[in-house]
């Protein structure tokens with residue numbers, strides 16, 4: 001971590017404006033701009049407004065702007081009451097008009113950083129946002145990029161765009177990168193108590209950005225450059241992606257070896273040091289873990305370095321079964337009846353859904369199911385097969401089923417009732 005010698009009002013002349021900005025931040029007189037009012041930007045904007053700042057967030061999405069103006073939150077972790085309070089107090093005034101940025105002393109950019117179809121970084125949202133910032137940039141402003149991105153983005157992409165108008169980063173305005181660590185639905189760790197990493201293009205920028213976040217976060221971790229700060233975030237998310245990839249591969253390996261991977265992990269995690277549990281699953285979800293490591297591997301490739309761990313983990317994680325269409329034959333607890341109370345089918349539906357499968361069923365005797373939270377409407381056999389399924393599970397051996405059509409059409413059949421007795425095929429598995 002970087003050692004920061006505090007800037008004071010007696011700091012050198014070139015940093016006089018940093019001292020002034022820091023003073024405005026500490027006395028809450030600074031105005032805060034946030035670009036992008038999503039999962040990252042909205043909590044951040046509300047946090048600053050809660051702390052007493054006047055915050056003017058800008059988002060292109062009029063429906064989000066209108067919703068916040070009405071005091072209605074669309075992010076589960078941000079209660080509407082909190083939003084309403086700061087909106088009513090006049091401290092949170094979202095807009096679509098970027099001209100408001102001219103009034104901001106500090107601007108945090110929180111726009112999306114997705115991947116292109118080719119798995120290359122898509123910086124178009126950052127570029128569009130910075131384009132707007134550059135139109136209104138003035139001396140003394142602090143610009144902080146929070147969007148997750150590859151090391152070098154702030155210095156190589158953002159900085160030249162902002163300096164085009166003649167102002168110089170570190171001398172005339174301040175520029176930093178500070179990754180967001182929001183963990184949606186985490187009740188313990190939130191913006192205020194999650195340490196925040198900050199890296200500026202120079203010492204004054206780092207100090208100004210630290211002063212900004214100190215107002216809402218209890219622990220600030222200054223680092224020596226924007227690239228280090230960018231890399232920190234990618235290390236955090238790559239660490240998860242690679243470890244989940246290993247857990248997924250271990251799960252497949254255990255299945256081959258007839259070992260219960262869950263039991264293995266539960267026992268391993270009793271080790272009080274040097275082990276951290278990661279769990280297998282049907283694949284990765286969310287905005288970060290499936291995407292961010294590819295920002296890093298892309299950047300590494302630009303400098304001729306092939307990242308084998310990231311590519312391998314991405315491959316393993318993407319090949320885990322996910323969204324498989326599993327179709328149950330039979331919902332009733334036994335053949336030729338319509339009673340599904342205590343039927344194993346209900347548990348099978350639940351377990352499959354927990355593992356990410358899209359489950360449907362066919363049962364001529366049970367047209368609708370509503371039991372223990374499982375609520376479904378049955379499909380016709382032919383309809384289901386025509387729609388396409390990945391796997392059929394015979395749960396009840398009703399005589400009415402067209403087993404010939406099933407064996408002909410389904411790519412994989414798990415027969416738990418020996419209903420297909422006498423029929424052979426590599427795609428048929430019996431219990």
Ligand SMILES: NC(=O)c1ccc[n+]([C@@H]2O[C@H](COP(=O)([O-])OP(=O)(O)OC[C@H]3O[C@@H](n4cnc5c(N)ncnc54)[C@H](O)[C@@H]3O)[C@@H](O)[C@H]2O)c1
Pocket residue numbers: 035036037038039040041058059060061064110111112113125128129146147148149180181182183184287288
């Ligand atoms: N969601 C998370 O849990 C999380 C955690 C850490 C980091 N991040 C990173 O933070 C960044 C933002 O993620 P998010 O989840 O908040 O995204 P999001 O899609 O929820 O929100 C982004 C917002 O930016 C707005 N926007 C897009 N382009 C704009 C522009 N040019 N000007 C103004 N507004 C614009 C969109 O309308 C949207 O409201 C990404 O880089 C992401 O990887 C996200």
